[in-house]
Amino acid sequence: MAPLAISMGEPAGIGPDIILSLYEQRAALGLKPFVVFGHAGFLKERARRLGLDTEIAAVSPHEAEGAFGTALPVMDIAGDVPDQPGRPNGGAAPVVIGAIEEAVAAVTAGTCSGLVTAPIHKGALYEAGFRHPGHTEFLAALCAENGVEPLPVMMLAHEDLRTVPLTIHVPIKDVPGLISVELILETLRVMDRDLKARFGIVRPRIAVAGLNPHAGEGGAIGREEIETIIPALEAARNEGLDVVGPLPGDTLFFPRHWRQYDAVLAMYHDQALIPIKTVAFDAGVNVTLGLPIVRTSPDHGTAFDLAGTGKASTSSFLAAIAMAHQMTAGTP
Numbered sequence: 001m002a003p004l005a006i007s008m009g010e011p012a013g014i015g016p017d018i019i020l021s022l023y024e025q026r027a028a029l030g031l032k033p034f035v036v037f038g039h040a041g042f043l044k045e046r047a048r049r050l051g052l053d054t055e056i057a058a059v060s061p062h063e064a065e066g067a068f069g070t071a072l073p074v075m076d077i078a079g080d081v082p083d084q085p086g087r088p089n090g091g092a093a094p095v096v097i098g099a100i101e102e103a104v105a106a107v108t109a110g111t112c113s114g115l116v117t118a119p120i121h122k123g124a125l126y127e128a129g130f131r132h133p134g135h136t137e138f139l140a141a142l143c144a145e146n147g148v149e150p151l152p153v154m155m156l157a158h159e160d161l162r163t164v165p166l167t168i169h170v171p172i173k174d175v176p177g178l179i180s181v182e183l184i185l186e187t188l189r190v191m192d193r194d195l196k197a198r199f200g201i202v203r204p205r206i207a208v209a210g211l212n213p214h215a216g217e218g219g220a221i222g223r224e225e226i227e228t229i230i231p232a233l234e235a236a237r238n239e240g241l242d243v244v245g246p247l248p249g250d251t252l253f254f255p256r257h258w259r260q261y262d263a264v265l266a267m268y269h270d271q272a273l274i275p276i277k278t279v280a281f282d283a284g285v286n287v288t289l290g291l292p293i294v295r296t297s298p299d300h301g302t303a304f305d306l307a308g309t310g311k312a313s314t315s316s317f318l319a320a321i322a323m324a325h326q327m328t329a330g331t332p
Ligand SMILES: NC(=O)c1ccc[n+]([C@@H]2O[C@H](COP(=O)([O-])OP(=O)(O)OC[C@H]3O[C@@H](n4cnc5c(N)ncnc54)[C@H](O)[C@@H]3O)[C@@H](O)[C@H]2O)c1
Pocket: 014, 118, 119, 120, 121, 122, 123, 135, 286, 297, 298, 299, 300, 301, 302, 303, 304, 305, 306, 311, 312, 313, 314
């Protein structure tokens, strides 16, 4: 099977530390070969800072498996990447972005099986002219066919708890205006399709949260439920989807409640991500549904306070690798 591609992420953050640490533990963890898309010289510097004697091999994805036993395979992206933990430098942005682009191209071409992304620092990339809110939307743009982008759907997952934010990296004041019947319906279709195809759930049962307190209390505390969410759910049921809601967001996430569902569609970023990061910050995985490729990521960010110290937990990243393998099982 082709190796997983791992994009290096923000060099000032903990992504490179975790990749190096996992590589050094590859035998104990039983890790299958992967290839890092990033800057080979920088990774050597960071390894040295962490007290690791990691060999780095600049290779193509085809050569990764052969190299993996003795050296960390790196698909080298040319550029200027200083080793400055905790201090992002916009000059590294072309390498950070190029690593993601090249990794997606390798997965699309079949030389890599799937993509695991290390965290990026969105602020540093925006300053360098990056125009996408995050990986999720950038990956959709990279996967466009004939100019048409798929709808990318962010899902955070830990064991049986899976949550999807309908709206993602947008100001909270814009959320009500972005909620539409079409967006809810298309997001539910993507969830239903990928929970079946990528997670083996025969008939996904999806709960949908309301936007307002108490899901609007019959219209007394907001009308988005009545005017938009309920019509979208009716349309989804007419297509045969098993959807329930809108349910009040505050009581949806106690275990006896969410365990009745295979996934929850929430209306905005924090409504979906707080439950996962509260119960499973160390093991949650961010997975993008709706793409023709498999992409997972740890649920945490760049953690500048820990970069270069060797103290970052590797467990969420490891869970992201495991999920990417599960999702790509059976592909050549
Ligand atoms: N997939 C991604 O690219 C991704 C995901 C989330 C956040 N981010 C970005 O990361 C940056 C920082 O975001 P933030 O501060 O909100 O979240 P963060 O996850 O980086 O940090 C939040 C807290 O959790 C701790 N933490 C994070 N990862 C840890 C680990 N592996 N082990 C131990 N402790 C850990 C940090 O030290 C910090 O105290 C932002 O620019 C954000 O956009 C990127």
